[in-house]
Amino acid sequence: MAVPGYLEFFIDPSRCIGCQSCVQACSECDTHHGESMIHIEYADRAASTQTVPVVCMHCEQPTCAEVCPADAIKRTADGVVQSARKPRCIACGNCVLACPFGVPELFENQQIMMKCDMCYDRSSVGKKPMCATVCPSQALFFGTRQEILAIRPQSMPTNRFQFGNQTITTRVNVMAPRTKARPPLLDVTAAMDERPKNRTIRLKVVGQGELDPFAEVEI
Amino acid sequence: MATLPTKEIDTIHEFGPHRSAMIRGKTTEEPERLVKTHCCFCGQQCGIQLKVRNNSVIGLEPWEDFPFNRGMLCPKGVKRYLQGSHPDRLKTALARDPSAPGGFRSIPYAEAIEKVASEIKRIQEKYGNGSVGVLGGASLTTEKAYLLGKFARVCLKTPFIDYNGRLCMVSAGAGNKKSFGIDRPTSPWSDLLGTEIIWIAGSNIAECSPITTNYIWQAREQGAKVIIQDPRITPAARTCDLYLPIKPGRDAALFAGVLNLMIEHGWIDREFIAEHTVGFERVEEYCRTWPLARTAEVTGVPERSLREAAELWGTAKTSFFLHARGIEHHSNGVDNVFGTINLVLASGRIGKPKSGYGTIVGQANGQGGREHGQKCDQLPGCRDIFNPEHRKYVASVWGIDEKDMPGPGVDAYEMFRRIEKGEIKALLAMCFNPVVSLPDNTYVARALDMLELFVPIDFFLTETGRHANYVLPGSLHEEDEGTVTQVEGRVIKINRAVDCPGDARRDWLIIGDLAKALGRPKGFTFQSPREIFEELRIASKGGVADYSGITYEKIEENMGVFWPCYSHDPKTGEPIDHPGTPRLFERGSYNPVAKGNGPFYFPDGKARFNVGEYRTPVDDANPDFPYYLTTGRVVSHYLSGTQTRRIGPLVKQYPEPRIEMHPKLAEKLGIADGDWTVCETIRSAITLKAQVVTTIRPDTIFIPYHWPGEKSANRLTVASQDPISRIPQYKVCACRVRKADGPPAYAAVLEPQQ
Numbered sequence: 009m010a011v012p013g014y015l016e017f018f019i020d021p022s023r024c025i026g027c028q029s030c031v032q033a034c035s036e037c038d039t040h041h042g043e044s045m046i047h048i049e050y051a052d053r054a055a056s057t058q059t060v061p062v063v064c065m066h067c068e069q070p071t072c073a074e075v076c077p078a079d080a081i082k083r084t085a086d087g088v089v090q091s092a093r094k095p096r097c098i099a100c101g102n103c104v105l106a107c108p109f110g111v112p113e114l115f116e117n118q119q120i121m122m123k124c125d126m127c128y129d130r131s132s133v134g135k136k137p138m139c140a141t142v143c144p145s146q147a148l149f150f151g152t153r154q155e156i157l158a159i160r161p162q163s164m165p166t167n168r169f170q171f172g173n174q175t176i177t178t179r180v181n182v183m184a185p186r187t188k189a190r191p192p193l194l195d196v197t198a199a200m201d202e203r204p205k206n207r208t209i210r211l212k213v214v215g216q217g218e219l220d221p222f223a224e225v226e227i
Numbered sequence: 228m229a230t231l232p233t234k235e236i237d238t239i240h241e242f243g244p245h246r247s248a249m250i251r252g253k254t255t256e257e258p259e260r261l262v263k264t265h266c267c268f269c270g271q272q273c274g275i276q277l278k279v280r281n282n283s284v285i286g287l288e289p290w291e292d293f294p295f296n297r298g299m300l301c302p303k304g305v306k307r308y309l310q311g312s313h314p315d316r317l318k319t320a321l322a323r324d325p326s327a328p329g330g331f332r333s334i335p336y337a338e339a340i341e342k343v344a345s346e347i348k349r350i351q352e353k354y355g356n357g358s359v360g361v362l363g364g365a366s367l368t369t370e371k372a373y374l375l376g377k378f379a380r381v382c383l384k385t386p387f388i389d390y391n392g393r394l395c396m397v398s399a400g401a402g403n404k405k406s407f408g409i410d411r412p413t414s415p416w417s418d419l420l421g422t423e424i425i426w427i428a429g430s431n432i433a434e435c436s437p438i439t440t441n442y443i444w445q446a447r448e449q450g451a452k453v454i455i456q457d458p459r460i461t462p463a464a465r466t467c468d469l470y471l472p473i474k475p476g477r478d479a480a481l482f483a484g485v486l487n488l489m490i491e492h493g494w495i496d497r498e499f500i501a502e503h504t505v506g507f508e509r510v511e512e513y514c515r516t517w518p519l520a521r522t523a524e525v526t527g528v529p530e531r532s533l534r535e536a537a538e539l540w541g542t543a544k545t546s547f548f549l550h551a552r553g554i555e556h557h558s559n560g561v562d563n564v565f566g567t568i569n570l571v572l573a574s575g576r577i578g579k580p581k582s583g584y585g586t587i588v589g590q591a592n593g594q595g596g597r598e599h600g601q602k603c604d605q606l607p608g609c610r611d612i613f614n615p616e617h618r619k620y621v622a623s624v625w626g627i628d629e630k631d632m633p634g635p636g637v638d639a640y641e642m643f644r645r646i647e648k649g650e651i652k653a654l655l656a657m658c659f660n661p662v663v664s665l666p667d668n669t670y671v672a673r674a675l676d677m678l679e680l681f682v683p684i685d686f687f688l689t690e691t692g693r694h695a696n697y698v699l700p701g702s703l704h705e706e707d708e709g710t711v712t713q714v715e716g717r718v719i720k721i722n723r724a725v726d727c728p729g730d731a732r733r734d735w736l737i738i739g740d741l742a743k744a745l746g747r748p749k750g751f752t753f754q755s756p757r758e759i760f761e762e763l764r765i766a767s768k769g770g771v772a773d774y775s776g777i778t779y780e781k782i783e784e785n786m787g788v789f790w791p792c793y794s795h796d797p798k799t800g801e802p803i804d805h806p807g808t809p810r811l812f813e814r815g816s817y818n819p820v821a822k823g824n825g826p827f828y829f830p831d832g833k834a835r836f837n838v839g840e841y842r843t844p845v846d847d848a849n850p851d852f853p854y855y856l857t858t859g860r861v862v863s864h865y866l867s868g869t870q871t872r873r874i875g876p877l878v879k880q881y882p883e884p885r886i887e888m889h890p891k892l893a894e895k896l897g898i899a900d901g902d903w904t905v906c907e908t909i910r911s912a913i914t915l916k917a918q919v920v921t922t923i924r925p926d927t928i929f930i931p932y933h934w935p936g937e938k939s940a941n942r943l944t945v946a947s948q949d950p951i952s953r954i955p956q957y958k959v960c961a962c963r964v965r966k967a968d969g970p971p972a973y974a975a976v977l978e979p980q981q
Contacts, residue, residue: 023444025433025462027862028880032305035250035876036286042250054890054900055921057462141289142300144437145444162448190468193460195921196889199472202529 009132010086017126017140018156018165019061020183023147026050026059030139030148037127037138040091045124046139047110056194061147063139064089064111064124065169066179072103072112072123080121087179088128092121108171126180162186230676231693232323232330235936236976241329242688243315244868244980246875250309256280261288262724265711266304267366267704268865270588271296271438272713273304274786277705277724284311284705284724294786295416295713301437302863302880309874311705311725315687318729321698331688331698336730339697340737344744346680346696347383350653357633360387360642360651364658365395365596366866368709368721370759371734372592373607373766374751375657376600379633381625381750382742386633387651389603391659391866393639396593397602397952398555399586402564406572406835408820408828409771410609411594411716412585413577413811414547415789419446422581423543426454426536428478428567429553429958433462434862436551436587436714446547452539456481457553458857459887459929460922469535474527475855475927475959476844478554482566483839484522485537486573487514494541496575503575503825506836510569513838525841527924545581546574552589552859556957559842560949566839577834578812578826588714590866591704595712598772599763603636607763608770617770624766625750638953640665640946643674653680657701657734662691663867663935666944666955667910684737689869690935700731707733709756710782715809717787718777735759768794771820771828776805791818798823844959845947848926852908852961854892855927858940859958868933872980882979884934885918888964889925893917896964903967903974906930908960911942914971928964932957935981937973 026048034044047062070089073081080096081103083089092103092112099119103112112123127137131150135141140150149156156165165181193199231238258278265272274293278286287308291298320339321331334342350358361379363372372390379388403410419425419442432439440463447453455464456471456478464470473481489495490511500507523530540546548571554563568584576582588594599607600621607624610617612635622629637645639661645651654675665671675681675694683692684701692698705724712718727733732740735753742751753759757779768775775794782788789807796803797819812826812834825832848855863880864871871877886904898904900919905912906928915930915938923929930940945960 022466023440025437025440025862027301027433027437027462029300029302029305029437032302032876032880033300036305054919057460057465057922059462136291136298138289141291141298142305144296144299144301145433145440146299159445160448190466192466193464193470196458196460196472196924197891197921199460199470199532200527200529200924202531 010084011088011126011128011131013086014152015131015150016153017063017137017180018149018183019063019180020147020149020160020163021058021060022183022185022189023145024048024059024061025145026057027144029142029144030061033138033142037129039129040122041118043115043122045122056192058192062109062111063148063180064126065109066126068177068179071106071108075102075106077102088126090128091123091125094120097121108169108174108176232325235693238329238688238693239977239981242331244687244872245315246878246978246980247309247313247873249875256285258285262722263290264705264722264724265719266300266307267591268303268307268871269436270590270593270714271436272591272711272719273300273438275300275304275307277308279724282725284308295715295717296438299438299441302877303865303871306874306876309876310870311703313687313873315873316728317686317688317698317700318731320700320730321688321695323696330693336700336732339699340740340744343682343697343699344741347653347745350679354652356384357386358650358652359383359385360645360654361385362639362642362654362656362659362661363388363390363601365390365392365590365593367592367596367658367734368707368711368756369592369595369599370709370756370763371657372596372601373599373763374735374738374759376607377625378738378742378751381627382745382747384631384633386603386636387642387645388601388636389639389642390596390601391639391664392590392593392597392602393953394664394955394957395552395589396586396597398560398564398949398954399550400597401561401952402568403586405837406565406568407812409811410597411790411811412583412714414583414585415715415717415809416442418581418583418810419443419547421449422446422451422545422547424452424454424539424546426456426540426546426548427463428456428550429555430549430551430587431457431459431461431463431553431859432587435589435860437862439587454536454539458924458927469532469539471528471532471536472924474924475857476557476847477526477841478557478563479559479566479839479841480517480522480525481528481533482563482570483514483517483841484519484526484533485540486510486570487517487522488519488534488537489541489573490514492537492541494537495573499575500573503827504572504834504836505831507573510836510838513840540570540574543574543576545579546576547582548584549587551587553958555586556954557959558845558947558949558956559840560954561951562839562841564839565837569836569839572834572836578810578814580810583810585714592711594714594716595710595718598712599767603638608767608774609772610770620769621766624762638948640948640953640955643671646674646677649677652678654678655682655684656691657684660689660691660867660869662694663939663941664932666941666957667946668939668941669911670946684734686731687869687873689867699737700729701737702727702731702733706731707756710760712790716789718774718782718790719787720779720782764794769819776803777807845956846909846945846960848961852963854962854964856906856908856943856960856962857927857929857958858932858944859929860933861931864931864933866933868980872933878980884915884931884938884940886915886964887918887920887923887929889923890919890921891925892928892964893919896966898964898966903970905965905967906943906962907964908943908945908962910945913937913939913942914967928962937971
């Protein structure tokens with residue numbers, strides 16, 4: 009049993025509506041004891057309704073595994089980085105500190121680290137992960153690259169990320185806008201004025217220079 | 228009756244709301260079977276599969292084949308399964324008893340039915356048949372809604388029946404009926420994909436109808452522009468193409484102003500207007516009184532945005548207009564609906580692929596629940612209780628003389644005024660929690676206490692139920708079967724997953740038991756929901772909402788059937804295997820009202836323009852109460868919270884209401900995020916924590932309405948109603964706000980959901 013290589017995970021934060029359906033669905037899985045493995049946070053609720061859903065990015069070279077002193081984190085051949093192996097995990101929290109995406113979580117009362125394993129019980133038997141199945145905005149999408157390219161012409165998948173000197177390639181993709189996205193609305197008063205004001209910052213999308221390296225992403 | 232049987236906190240301790248467990252047992256426990264059904268929360272009616280084991284719902288599995296949601300669910304849909312096997316579930320009948328724990332004691336079901344029936348008999352003999360009222364709900368299956376209407380009129384012989392759709396769909400319903408002659412969204416949601424422009428007015432799609440979000444996002448991927456009109460930057464508005472920050476209660480002015488711009492620029496379809504509509508001249512004349520500067524001043528939306536809206540909407544080739552309670556919950560709610568329909572009709576973009584109009588249904592069966600006779604002025608099939616021919620037909624189906632059919636009753640709020648006047652002495656209620664959901668709800672609670680008999684049929688003891696003399700234990704959604712009609716007008720089937728626990732009974736059996744105990748069982752001896760549906764098919768036949776061609780089998784085979792669906796061809800009268808009507812008003816289509824004269828449901832086949840008049844809201848902001856209070860939902864709760872405030876994970880997601888306000892207002896009032904804050908209207912005051920966000924107009928505050936008592940937004944709201952639809956004006960009233968001196972007394976006593 010393995011997750012077929014042609015099935016990929018795509019995250020599009022611009023679609024996220026913060027409903028937490030993914031969180032509620034994730035907690036239905038018994039392999040992580042009713043806890044949700046998804047992180048969904050407001051970027052800054054005082055200023056925006058923007059929320060950011062984060063599942064495990066399933067890195068090609070997982071930092072969490074590299075720093076694990078107990079060798080408890082394994083990446084299976086299908087590219088899925090599995091949650092900590094219970095007999096090995098010593099709940100030291102190294103992975104929690106090291107993961108650049110902030111994914112692993114330490115459950116002190118159970119003395120184990122748990123994280124998203126792409127619903128291995130489902131995805132390895134041909135089903136979609138629970139979160140991507142229920143997500144009502146499809147900010148979380150699971151399917152083939154052909155499918156996503158066909159239905160999302162406005163954005164493109166990227167799976168390379170730069171953290172300082174570390175370049176990380178992941179099995180999970182993030183959708184970045186292809187063209188200059190409209191600036192998101194942050195303050196009602198800006199929409200009430202005759203002259204609009206907005207603020208955006210630009211994030212570089214690594215390694216996709218031929219498209220639009222300066223696609224605007226909301227903060 | 229005096230008042231509550233005991234201290235309310237004692238009732239809460241005994242009957243809840245308590246929170247369910249966070250999950251049910253071991254979630255890997257294998258189910259014996261999966262039952263395909265639909266979520267019980269909201270009018271989207273997402274397909275869902277319940278995992279069942281040992282007569283208990285133990286979990287959920289998405290149903291990816293159901294075409295509307297294809298497995299997608301909101302958090303309510305994911306956790307809905309936790310409402311079964313709940314510690315608060317009523318398993319016996321209850322009788323008021325101040326000496327019993329919580330003020331109610333269990334009594335045998337048969338005894339409760341006898342007692343209730345004999346009390347109804349006594350009251351009707353003493354005060355007349357009309358002294359008994361019935362309240363229904365739009366979360367009931369269509370079978371139950373139909374049966375309740377029949378029960379009130381045939382068995383109780385009272386005109387006084389109404390339902391909680393009065394708080395939900397009636398403005399849209401009235402507006403649709405007066406404009407199109409039929410009350411239903413025009414198109415399936417699949418028509419959203421490929422449209423050029425989508426205008427969403429007064430609908431927080433992401434939280435109130437989350438599944439529609441993906442349709443909107445997907446439409447945008449395919450090139451659609453999105454206009455959102457709302458006093459708040461809702462999650463869907465955050466990235467929309469044009470945001471219209473409307474001042475609460477000013478929607479009709481905005482629609483008239485935009486239509487005026489479209490007329491000025493020639494962005495209307497004169498040919499369509501001439502051929503397929505009547506009444507445009509009056510609307511045109513009215514719109515002329517809304518020049519740009521005036522519209523901007525009244526609505527609080529800048530001129531540049533109004534111009535952009537007119538151009539986007541006016542010049543598009545395909546379009547879809549969606550609206551919800553944000554424009555409908557007003558004392559000119561029907562006018563607001565006319566305003567939206569006028570924009571659609573003037574564009575001529577209706578009854579075609581990729582072009583449509585629809586109101587987004589709020590309640591689970593908001594559509595079906597309003598079509599078949601639990602509304603005070605309506606008979607099955609969307610028939611009219613004033614119409615002699617309609618009365619005669621339905622009377623013949625029910626086997627009574629037309630003369631014995633009561634006339635129109637009054638709306639749900641007016642029923643409480645009748646109770647206060649002493650005209651209504653007894654009330655039966657099913658699926659309605661007015662002590663939380665009606666405006667100015669302390670008045671409603673006082674009125675309940677003036678009744679001689681109050682009997683709710685329910686599965687939990689609601690806040691309203693605490694005022695009861697007897698409570699009859701009814702059925703949860705998963706304990707019964709039947710049909711509902713979802714947001715697109717698609718009739719779908721709810722399937723039974725488990726049996727009722729203890730003495731609890733399926734609601735339609737309780738109605739039958741009451742009819743029998745009252746000595747009038749004729750017409751209420753149904754053995755199954757299917758039998759009720761078969762009668763409903765006949766009762767609706769020939770009405771505008773014609774279900775005669777729908778069968779349970781047809782629904783299952785086709786994953787839903789769009790009404791009208793005829794058993795006999797309306798043109799020839801020949802029996803027909805009709806596929807249903809996914810899209811209304813297609814050119815050249817035949818309907819039994821127009822008889823070929825045109826696509827709309829009037830004898831001349833033409834749609835009606837109606838003036839959508841702006842009127843200043845009742846209880847508008849004033850020097851003493853300078854801000855606007857508006858109310859609505861949050862994503863993890865549903866209506867009065869009877870179910871969702873009992874589901875642990877949903878409570879955890881959004882535990883208690885907060886007062887949402889802009890930092891400019893907060894700064895002026897010296898309030899910081901998280902501060903205890905008092906919101907006061909002329910009626911009452913409540914104290915909640917503040918949430919300071921830039922995503923709301925600085926002159927407006929927002930409070931979600933799902934909580935009771937001292938946390939209840941509806942203590943504050945105004946009981947002013949639309950003159951046509953009788954919908955309450957929930958979406959605006961005048962308020963003032965100040966920092967509280969300290970935490971309210973309830974904070975130390977009540978759990979978040981209580």
